[in-house]
Amino acid sequence: MDRRVPGRDRLRELLDAVLDEDNRTLADMAGGAYASPYHFSRQLSRDAGEPPVAMRRRVELERAAWQLRRGASVTDAAFAAGYESVEGFSRAFTRAYGELPSAVAAGGPRDHWLPAPNGIHFHPPTSLWVDAGGSPGGRAGDAVTGHLVEHDLDDTRSLLEVAKGLTAEQLHREVLPGARVLEWDGEEASLAAVLESQVFGKEVWLASIEGLDTPVRGDGDVTRLLERHDAVAPRWLALVRDVDRRGAWDDRLVDALCEPPESFVLGEVVAHVLTYAAHRRQLARLVLRVLGVEVADGDPITWNRTRRSTR
16 A cells, blocks of 8 residues: 655665565665665664664564564564574563563553664554654644644544435545545545545554554445544544654654555644545535535634534
């Protein structure tokens, strides 16, 4: 699934080479980045503050801790981390975490992270998380962002409720033939297609950020879409609030599930979702009016006044 903005940065390419499953040695990593071992090690140490071999060893231990907390055996975790013996893995793991791998218990979403000079950590299932070390109240995290996010969720739900009253023919009628909001999402010629992309967009980004399997698109069934929206909305709102609370708007996610792997800043992800969600909500209104359905304009001012008056 290629849903991402094109363009790669050199540090990302170096990180990809460090974590490539086939690159077990410094020479392998350097070859994967089309650099000499000396220049590869020098550039990554300078830009990331950590030698490549040490970074790979640490991230693999983080992945092993995550796998152990999900029920993997010590043997499987050891060999997945590239160790030739369980004993060697156990010694390295105990030095890093202060406990035997067999003693690891289920923990929180970042309990597998080890101290790092660069904020780069393993993010399940196969990605990296780059913690920018921000502080609460930094750029992009404010009441306006919360206002936009909450309005988007409420307005989307109101449109889904309106769509519930339409026939299947109306929902799937191609009112906007050839319309594409984002190239990788395909054509969105009908109301069903627009609303499907509206809900799916949050589902797929949350899957990347939370380290879950990539979700599957639905068929535009409105009843099911409402259920999916009601499931994803509180998770999306909680994510934005958590990012704001931690001042993590500049944290970076390197998503290895993309082809090729891509790097995303959390602040830009939220801005991306809000931008195209607003566009799709207005497209949905356009289609509804063509179908002869009267619908409110979705103004956030009206929404906020109504919300305040009912409190």
